[in-house]
Amino acid sequence: MRSAEIRRRFLAHFEANGHTVVPSAPLPFDDPNLLFINAGMVQFVPYFIGQQAAPWQRATSVQKCIRTQDIEEVGKTTRHGTFFQMNGNFSFGDYFKEEAITLAWELSTKSQDDGGFGLDPERIWATVYLDDDEAIDIWHRVIGLPLERIVRRGKADNFWSMGIPGPCGPCSELYYDRGPDYGEPGGPEVDEDRYMEFWNLVFMQNERGAGSDKENYPILGELPAKNIDTGMGMERMAALLQGVDNLYEIDETKPVLDRAAQLTGKKYGEHSGHAASQSHPDDVRLRVVADHIRTALMLIGDGVTPSNEGRGYVLRRILRRAIRSMRLLGWEAESLPELFPVARDCMAPSYPELATNFERIAMIAYSEEQTFRRTLASGTSIFEGAVADVQRSGSPKLPGSDAFKLHDTYGFPIDLTLEMAAEQGLSVDTEGFHRLMTEQRERAKADSKANKAAHGNSPAYRQLRDLGETVFIGYTDLSTETAVRGIVADGQLVNRAQTGQVVEVVLDETPFYAESGGQIADEGTITSDGATLRVLDVQKPVKGLIVHRVEVADGEIGAGTVVRAQVDPEWRRSARQAHSGTHVVHAALREVLGPTALQSGSYNKPGYLRLDFAWGQALNDTTRRDIEEVSNRALREDLPVSVEYMPLQRARELGALALFGENYDTEVRVVTIGGPWSRELCGGTHVDHSSQVGALTVVGESSVGAGVRRVEAFVGLDALRYLANERALVNAVSETLKVPPSEVPDRVAALVERLRVVEKELERNRVQAVLAGAGQLAAQAQSVNGVQVVAVDAPKGVSGNDLRTLALDVRGRLDAAAPAVVVLTSETDGKVSFVAAVNPAGQQSGLSAGDLVKVFAPVLGARGGGKADLAQGAGGDAAKIVEALAAVLRAVAGSPARAE
Structure with missing residues (x-):
């Protein structure tokens, strides 16, 4: 039975039993304590804790969920994944234990021909809280479950709370015996691989106080209204009904894993007799790919875009772990274009919007992969610098702090660091790395706990x-x-x-x-x-x-x-102009660029708006002008702006656009400008006719992340003021250049070209002036231990390339038959460039430019390197140049190069 059919049967069962079907809330839920929804009951929390009255007595949903606390552990076993779906039924002061247990049992055991899941009732076990005799009685007396298959368990396993003062209560969990191939007999307490949990029934009947951990807190009493919160794991039920071992082998995941294996030439599970219990590195990486590709698809589908903070950072990590796992499996080409379409086909039967919006989703994902490939290139350069430092120190191990910095600051994966360090004959201080990672996690947990407590105690x-x-x-x-x-x-x-x-x-x-x-x-x-x-x-x-x-x-x-x-009336007037202007620009973007240019975020204040939208490349000047033209044409046409309230499903049927990541009520407010041209779900304030927006001028376009662009614009009086300032600027330039405004661009272009010619000429003259001093510098050579040495600070402002040319020229003017060393420095804006050059005779005597730079650079606090004939570097403290040059002279004096 496919996952989409499991979903359909679950919702149909509970709808037939009086439950209202509630759509899944978006993964990026609007809650200050959560990055993403991580449980099926999250969107119902206000009803459970009494903040709001529930709009229904009974509800059911299939909720998209993500848990990200231990992303690094994903794939190491077959039991843990990042994205999952929680099928739930909920009662708000209506039915309680007996009906909840009965409804779960009926759906689980009813034959598939009759619309159930058809599980064998003789293989189902139930766990209950230690003293929940009522639940035991229902399972035994009402359902007929033998007492030997009903297990009492403690607070850690079978008592639920949110982790803060508030509602809590005992649980009853359903387990399915998968048979002796999966482990030992004896029930869930003996082996939870053989006995797979597939449903948890929470009986929310008590109120708890503050406590120190999951088990130690007081029960303050009973709730005035008892509630039901259940969760049936979609992936676990799919594994049971599809006869596979785990979530990585079900219909929504396995095709991605198979495609990754096909691309990389690997065979999943070939290194062990039982794929579900082994952890060969190749299998771990294939599982990471399968899980993370599906997770990333769902996140982008719900409007999350890669970034360096918050939800976007989690998405970026997930995508990069998948890409990097493919690389470690041997696939060097771009992998997401090969894998995302497979994940789309797996998930679209349950979430058809993934197919509808796939062009936008793919654009964002593929852009992120291209960005990461560039990051890998730059990270490799930083890694090589860290390796050079370690090798100079003589240590065989890359410090954990370097590995952590590469991972945390530059997005460089730790396992790639390990692989590349091994190629250099080095190990990595993984203990130090993991200690720093743990400290970072603990800080994040502390912040989260503080926020959670603050939110819970309001x-x-x-x-x-x-x-x-x-x-x-x-x-x-x-x-x-x-x-x-x-x-x-x-x-x-x-x-x-x-x-x-x-x-x-x-x-x-x-x-x-x-x-x-x-x-x-x-x-x-x-x-x-x-x-x-x-x-x-x-x-x-x-x-x-x-x-x-x-x-x-x-x-x-x-x-x-x-x-x-x-x-303030003027404030509101300008705010209305800006918000309606945002809708107009969004519609103009879709008209000019096509239907995939969907808004992913916006900000507007009086006179100003910005709009983020899915697009994979910068907009050229012509496109920007077209967007501005379409927008102002809509304003000139004085389109009517109307507001209607309607059911969410009706709004969707009319094609109303919703902002990704927003959670909407069943009754929504729809703002329409010019009929179907612009129809969006929106709670903001708006003008009555489009002409009231006034003028609109686009003033900026930029990138705000992979596959996401940002347009900025002024409206109303602010747009006119902006244009007036632009006109004043053009007039000022026109007067300065003594040409009409229409000729300003050509005149400026001509001046810029003349400036380039002059700058090139000045550069040639400057280089010639520097090189002309080579003879004078060569004349300053001193004999040190039989070696001709020029170690001087050249005039300020000589660039690294020019300094190198000068050093080679000076070296060429010295006696080629005798060893010669040239060390030159130059300061530019407080930064030091330095070059060392050694002639062939000096090299034959044992002198090396690279070794001399290693003497020179540390004195400045700089880095440098090179070969025996030529080496250079930059950076450090300019005040220590004289001291560094003296160190070079001492090094030459102490060398055995020409003792005779």
Whole structure:
């Protein structure tokens, strides 16, 4: 049974039993504590912890999930993967243990002909929490499971909580006996390879307090409403129903692994009698490729793009681990174009949008591979420098700090460092490397834990939200008389705030737009008879609650005070222009470049907008002008701007565009400009007609990551001011050059060409002047231990190449029959260049330019190297040039070159 069919049957079963089918939330979920959704219940957390009332009593979903805490461990076993799907059913104060157990048992054991999974009921085991006699009774009395196949387990295994104070409860897990080929008999406590867990039923019935770890915390009592949260692992069920060993062999993963093996000439599992239990390096790398390609496909599909921070950095690491694994398997060509289409075909039956958007997904992925191939080239250069330092020191081992820096700063993989170090006859201090990696992980975990605790302990927001949603009237009104619901200072509810304080204020209703959807918050004032508050920012820390960060300009404000909230009208007018302008530019991009130029992010404030979109190359001047022309034509046509509220599915049917990574409610707001020309899901503020945007001028286009470009533009008065400044600049240049504005480009081009000719002539004259001094420098030669030595600091400003030419010229002017050494330095802008040259007679006597540079460079604190006849370097402290030259003279004096 294919995974897509497992998904369909799961949702159909629970929908038939009164559950609302809820779409998977995007992987990059809007939560300050999570990079990605990592469990099926994440999007339902506000309902479980009481922040919001659930819109349904029963729900079911198949949630895309990613766990990234131990990416480096992926592939070492067959049990762990990065991307997975969690099939879940949820009850919010409706049914509880008996129905949850019954529903899971029915779907698991019902025949496939009748729409179930057809698992053999005689091979299913259940685990329960130690003292959960109620669950044991249901399993035995209601389901008929023999007591010998019901196992009591402790808190670590069978008691669930979020890790912070809040809801918790016992679990009951379902295991399937895969038979003696997989391990010993005796149930899950004996062997969890033979007995595979496939479903976890969480009975959310208690409230826990703070504790030190997963097992040590107090149970404060029972919840007023008991909830159900279950998770059935899609990949595990697929493995059971497809008769394969593990997630790497199911229909959504194995074809990618097979293609990687085919390309590299490897055979998966050939090094062991049982592929599921072996860990030969080739098999580990094939599993890494299979897992990471699928994960990257899903991440890019949900709008994540590679970058050096946050979610984008995780994606970059995953892609680069896959690429590097292919390289270590022997594949040197680009690998993603060979693998991504296979992953698309595997996943599209469940997620058809992957096929629809594949051109955009591929563009981003393939661009990242090209970037990484360049990184490997530059990282190799840095690696070689580190190796040279180690070899000079005589150590056989590359320090862990160097390996960590290559990995962390330059994206250079540790296993590639190990491979290349071995080629140089060196080992790597892997213990030091892993210690630094562990320290980095611990810092990240500490930060995450701190954030999690802070978010979990925000009772002020929850208390205010419990009083009801903040009513937003800002779509139609810019001012209102309302009451102060509460004041928050340093995370705590307070009664009053005085002049000079910066606090957060919650109103019963507000005209202020809270920052979201790329649009920044409104500015304005909140006033009462005794106080004036300047609004600095507006946010939604909890869904349904709008919080105003304010500075008390004068007076005193208290909870319950009646106030007037007033948005700055000019601010809002310009903000509306910018947000509608963003939609116009997005539509223009799609008209000019095609439907794959989809927005991946935006930012707009009064008079200014920027829009990030999927595209693999820079836009030329003609394309930029076309985008600007299409945008302004839409403004001139005075297209109507309309807003409608409709079900999400209806919006999708109409072709409304959604921002990747956003999680939308079942009822959405659709903003349309000119009918189907621009139709997007959006909660922002907009003009009524496109002409109200005013003028629009594109002022910038740049890259913000692999396969992602950014367009910037001004709108309205800001666009006119920008054009006025440009006109003033052109007029000033025109007057300076004494030509009409239309002739300015040609005149500037002519001047630039003349400047190039003059610069070349000056360069020739300068080189000739430097070389003309070669005779004078040769005349300064001194005899040291029978060697002709010129060791001087040349005039400032001589470049490295010119210094090399000068040193060779000086060497050529010395007596060729006698050993000769030339060491020259020159300082340019505080930086030192240096060259050493030794003639053939000197080399025959045992002198080496490379050895002399190794004497010279460390004194400066610089690096350098070369061969016996010529060596050079740069860097270091210019104040130590004299000391370094003296060190060279001492080295020559102490050499046995010409003792006679």
